[in-house]
Structure formats: structure tokens, C-alpha cells
Amino acid sequence: MRPRDFTAPRASSRPGAAAGGSSAGVRGTGPELFCQLARVVARLAGRQGLRSFTLPYPLAAQLALDRAVLHCLEIGQAPPRSLPELLEWCRHRSAGDPLFQVPRSLITPEATLVHRVGLLPTRTCLELTSWDPGGGEEEEARRMLDDLATRCGHEELYRRCRQFLAHHPVMRQEDRDPRRGWRPAVWSRVKSLYEPLPEYLKVDGLALQCPACDLPALPSSRKAPAPGQLLSGPDTWCEGEHCPHGLPLELVRAPEQVLLLRRPLRAFLTLPRAVEAAALDALREAEMDFEPLPGGLGAYRLTNSHENCVIRVYDRVQPALLAARYASEAAPSTDRTLVVGPERLAGFPGYRSAFISALPDFLSDRTVLTTPSALVNHLSDS
Incomplete structure (x- = not known):
């Protein structure tokens, strides 16, 4: 039986539907380009990270690049010469930049789509993609939880599985211990929601984890520090983005044995x-x-x-x-x-x-x- 309290139909799954729109309703070439780039950044990072690309570019990325070139020519700016350069713009050019001119009533002017240190989508980027018709990554998180509720069959098991996911975004081998909350009945239902740790989250054969949000972290140097030697701060990145500075980032050894909760659930559940x-x-x-x-x-x-x-x-x-x-x-x-x-x-x-x-x-x-x-x-x- 489907757990009634968790999977009943929702009144609306499209962000902004009740508030009067989605990114499809954004007016102006610059703001529309910003929204289009958010989708491209989220999609590319989900597949391979944002550090290297080879031709031919994915179609959505090529279309965004073409649109950016045309927009720059229209407003008298030098256009990007490649997709990597355009993504570098997404790292340094914010929503309020003359290129985009996104209304501050939608996005705070200083927000960028790619994090300066992490070189990965910012939380603003993921929230903006979830404003699209279809709900983006947030709606994907909901679908994952709905499917989980179906697999669980009753509410108490679903509650335990949901709690496990929220508290275990990074699954190390040592986490499979009953003293850490691991239960075979729970794991058998949630393991499909994990994936291997991607290469772009590894540094020198190790991985880093923020002790505040428990999510992946990276240093700007992309070099693994000695234990306790790297503190969170302006030269580090974690997916939480707003965690306190001065915390020692945790070293995760044997990252090839590490499983990572899928990004929609990390962003909207964890x-x-x-x-x-x-x-x-x-x-x-x-x-x-x-x-x-x-x-x-x-x-x-x-x-x-x-x-x-x-x-x-x-x-x-x-x-x-x-x-x-x-x-x-x-x-x-x-x-x-x-x-x-x-x-x-x-x-x-x-x-x-x-x-x-x-x-x-x-x-x-x-x-x-x-x-x-x-x-x-x-x-x-x-």
C-alpha cells in the first residue's frame, strides 16, 4: 500500500506557477540567457564537472553559447570564444552584471551560477533551474522520494529511510555499521539513490567533507592537505556554501569506495x-x-x-x-x-x-x- 501521508498528489509541481511565472516568463535577452545558462551549468556539472570539454559541445551548451555570442554582439561587448570561456564568465559575472541585468526582484545582484572556488554550480544556480516548468532538480528530488515511499510500503520505514538519506549524503565503507544507523532493510531501499563519487570531487586520491553540512568540499589549490591542516574559509568550497569558517575539513580516504547521494537530494533534502x-x-x-x-x-x-x-x-x-x-x-x-x-x-x-x-x-x-x-x-x- 502506498503511504498516504507522503505520496498524495500535489496541487502544483511547477515552481512559480502560483506566484505568476517561471523562467519562461522572464523578459529580456540578458535575464533569459542567465536562466538558460543555469540549466546548462547544472546539466554539464551533473555529467562531468565543469573543468574540461571537448568538441562537439552538447547541443544545449552550444545553443547557449550561440545565444551569448549574439547577445554580446547586440550590446557591443566582446563575445565568448568558447564554452569554457562562457563558463568562466558564469564564475565571475553575476546576475547584476550588464551582460545579464537580471532584476534584483528575482535574483540577488551578486549571485553567480558557478562557484568561484568550487567551479561547480552554486546553490543559486540549482534553485533557479528548479524555478523552470517541470521543477528542475527540486522536482527530481520529490520524484525520488515518491518512488522511495512506494518501495517502503509503510510510513515508518519511509520515515527511517528519509532520515537516513538526509544524514548520510556521503556513504563511506565505515558508515555501514549498525552503531552509525545503518540497517540492511533501509539500505536495500535507498542504495539506488547513491552513485560513485565523481572524479571532479577528488583531490590527490582523497576527498574532503565539510563537518557542518556533511557535504563534499574542495580547496582552491586542488591539493589534499594534511589531516586538520585545512580550515573552511574563503579559499574553500562546500555544497552548503554558507557554513561557518574555521572548521577543519574532514579527509575521506579510499574515495573509490565512497558513494554519494544524488545531487537533487543533497540540495533539497540534506x-x-x-x-x-x-x-x-x-x-x-x-x-x-x-x-x-x-x-x-x-x-x-x-x-x-x-x-x-x-x-x-x-x-x-x-x-x-x-x-x-x-x-x-x-x-x-x-x-x-x-x-x-x-x-x-x-x-x-x-x-x-x-x-x-x-x-x-x-x-x-x-x-x-x-x-x-x-x-x-x-x-x-x-
Whole structure:
């Protein structure tokens, strides 16, 4: 039997549908090119990384290159001479660059598509691809979790499998230990969601892992450090992008034996796990009962509330894209929704106002953007 709470049909799977559009609705050659390049960067990095290419280029990449050349000629700029040069532009030219001129109401002006140190898609890039019709990588994560729910057959096993995935984005040989939470019944259902660690995440026969987000990391030097000698900072990259500086990156030996959770699940299940755990702990401490909603990506309904109140947990770097995603998922019957993000959001200038400004009118007066530490206080105010 399909677990009812996790796999019921969703009202809308297209990000931005309720908020008034997707990247197909972006106006202007520069912004459209930026969105097209986001798709190309995500696709190329998923296959081979972004460090080397041979002719002929993949069709989507060639079309983006052709479009970039034409756009540059139209605005009087020197065009890129090759795909690698265009991807280098994606590393240094931000959304607000005169080449792209993406409205700040959609993307923060300083955001790039390729990380300066990691040479891999930024979180902005992946969030933007998920704004497309079809939902991009976020929708792919949902499909993976829906399929997992079907394989599990009952909710408790699905819950354990989902928790395992969230907490084990990098699977080393030593992780297959019952004392670390490994269970054969769980592993048999989730192992298809892992893949071998790609070569572009290896340095000198080793791999690196961020101790804060547990996701892959890389140094700018692309040389393996001695244990404890490399600290996270401006010259390192991890998929979390906003993890604290000064943490010693963990060395992962024998990377040929390492399995990596697929990127959509790393970005949209593993990254928000700390926010989700903290939010649910706060609800339990306040003795507020809740149940999961369909979709698998951090949505819960309060069951002992006098109103139809929903908690949605996200970890996103782009507030307008967050608003579009939330709007596409919001049910008209919901009285109030608390959108819970990381505590660090409070320190991002303009994040809250950008999120609220991007909401459609029908949601603005029944939506609260909060953090785990403030969640219960907001609920008590109702």
C-alpha cells in the first residue's frame, strides 16, 4: 500500500506557477540567457564537472553559447570564444552584471551560477533551474522520494529511510555499521539513490567533507592537505556554501569506495535537515502535535491547532525563488503558513522583505517567515 501521508498528489509541481511565472516568463535577452545558462551549468556539472570539454559541445551548451555570442554582439561587448570561456564568465559575472541585468526582484545582484572556488554550480544556480516548468532538480528530488515511499510500503520505514538519506549524503565503507544507523532493510531501499563519487570531487586520491553540512568540499589549490591542516574559509568550497569558517575539513580516504547521494537530494533534502530537525524539536518541546504533508520535502500540518496551520521548512539562498516555490505549494484552504528557514537568514540584509515582496497578494497576509528559534512564539501569537 502506498503511504498516504507522503505520496498524495500535489496541487502544483511547477515552481512559480502560483506566484505568476517561471523562467519562461522572464523578459529580456540578458535575464533569459542567465536562466538558460543555469540549466546548462547544472546539466554539464551533473555529467562531468565543469573543468574540461571537448568538441562537439552538447547541443544545449552550444545553443547557449550561440545565444551569448549574439547577445554580446547586440550590446557591443566582446563575445565568448568558447564554452569554457562562457563558463568562466558564469564564475565571475553575476546576475547584476550588464551582460545579464537580471532584476534584483528575482535574483540577488551578486549571485553567480558557478562557484568561484568550487567551479561547480552554486546553490543559486540549482534553485533557479528548479524555478523552470517541470521543477528542475527540486522536482527530481520529490520524484525520488515518491518512488522511495512506494518501495517502503509503510510510513515508518519511509520515515527511517528519509532520515537516513538526509544524514548520510556521503556513504563511506565505515558508515555501514549498525552503531552509525545503518540497517540492511533501509539500505536495500535507498542504495539506488547513491552513485560513485565523481572524479571532479577528488583531490590527490582523497576527498574532503565539510563537518557542518556533511557535504563534499574542495580547496582552491586542488591539493589534499594534511589531516586538520585545512580550515573552511574563503579559499574553500562546500555544497552548503554558507557554513561557518574555521572548521577543519574532514579527509575521506579510499574515495573509490565512497558513494554519494544524488545531487537533487543533497540540495533539497540534506541541506535543510538541520532547520527541519530544529523546527520539529521546537514543536515537540512545546507539545504541539504535527503530521507530515505530501511531497517529502519538509511540510507539516499542526494537528492540535484551532486553525489549519502548516509548517514548511526550507534552506534557500534566493528569497524570491523561495517565495515562488512556496506559492506553488500553498493550499488555498490553509489559514496560515509558517515558512521556516535557517537562523542565519536573520543576518541576510533584505532577505525577509524580498521574500514578502515576491509573494502573491493572496498569501502575503497569511504567511510568516521565521526561524526554528522563533517558531513557537509565532504560533503562540495566533
